[in-house]
Amino acid sequence: MSELMNLRVFVAVAEAGGFAAAARQLCLSAPAVTRSIAALERHLGARLLERTTRSVRLTEVGERFLADGKRILSELDEAEAVARGAHVEPQGLLSITASVLFGRLHVAPILLDFLHQHPRVSVRTLFVDRIVNLVDEGFDVAVRIAELPDSGMTAVQVGSVRRVTVASPAYLEAHGEPLAPEELAGHQAIGFTQTGVGGTHWTFSQPGGGSHTVQPHMPWITNLGEVAIEAAMAGHGLTRALSYQVARPLAQGQLRAVLQAWEPPPVPVHLVYPAGRKAAAKVRAFVDFAAQRLRAEPALHGPGLGHHDA
Numbered sequence: 053m054s055e056l057m058n059l060r061v062f063v064a065v066a067e068a069g070g071f072a073a074a075a076r077q078l079c080l081s082a083p084a085v086t087r088s089i090a091a092l093e094r095h096l097g098a099r100l101l102e103r104t105t106r107s108v109r110l111t112e113v114g115e116r117f118l119a120d121g122k123r124i125l126s127e128l129d130e131a132e133a134v135a136r137g138a139h140v141e142p143q144g145l146l147s148i149t150a151s152v153l154f155g156r157l158h159v160a161p162i163l164l165d166f167l168h169q170h171p172r173v174s175v176r177t178l179f180v181d182r183i184v185n186l187v188d189e190g191f192d193v194a195v196r197i198a199e200l201p202d203s204g205m206t207a208v209q210v211g212s213v214r215r216v217t218v219a220s221p222a223y224l225e226a227h228g229e230p231l232a233p234e235e236l237a238g239h240q241a242i243g244f245t246q247t248g249v250g251g252t253h254w255t256f257s258q259p260g261g262g263s264h265t266v267q268p269h270m271p272w273i274t275n276l277g278e279v280a281i282e283a284a285m286a287g288h289g290l291t292r293a294l295s296y297q298v299a300r301p302l303a304q305g306q307l308r309a310v311l312q313a314w315e316p317p318p319v320p321v322h323l324v325y326p327a328g329r330k331a332a333a334k335v336r337a338f339v340d341f342a343a344q345r346l347r348a349e350p351a352l353h354g355p356g357l358g359h360h361d362a
Contacts, residue, residue, distance in 0.1 A: 211352025
């Protein structure tokens, strides 16, 4: 096999966790995969994999070489895509990730219209309330609702959302409306954490500057924001949510916002993707399409929208 093919075989073995799985993935025989890895190790003069009868694991050298190998193959695939015209016409599989509720409320409707306009594109979505690593997990675009760290990714801000404290009108009538964060000590609250365990503190902005952190009494902590919102609507206490998550129940009078003068700064919403200007046509077309739609969405609003590197 060529050195390039040996590199592809090595990456497949490392990602599949075994020779047999990689052989099936590459439509090769297991002995051919074994010979390819041996040839690559001879060429490099270093052992890349430690093999036992039950498992395969990367050596320290193998871990470094895997990162370089994946980058090289990605750049080659990019060059081949340019030659095939994939950067001219949107086509192929587009993988997108977002949080569960935002994905259902905002991303899915956009994708339905996008696919109608681009029939040569197919879509894979992962709506999950955790940070998905775009490169490691093979995704093209992510919606990030957070301040972004420097990451080398390209980010397009499409709006911002507020952190709001809400409760049902019935709860507020029975227990009174808190007028300052310290009054939350006398209220019931429904907490939200991604793991569903541990206490949660709520931080508010002081009207005159600074911040104020409180720990409300939380007899219920959940890992699903929708559950916390439904519990608040049912009168079980106050909860905290992003404004887009409670836009409908607020408009319908099922929830009321409190402590609005104490709200923290808005949270930016970005479309994030690797590759920048070298991104495939399917990615660039979707980002442009989604950005236009999301910026027109009343639930998302904020100044200073634009492109930058994250």
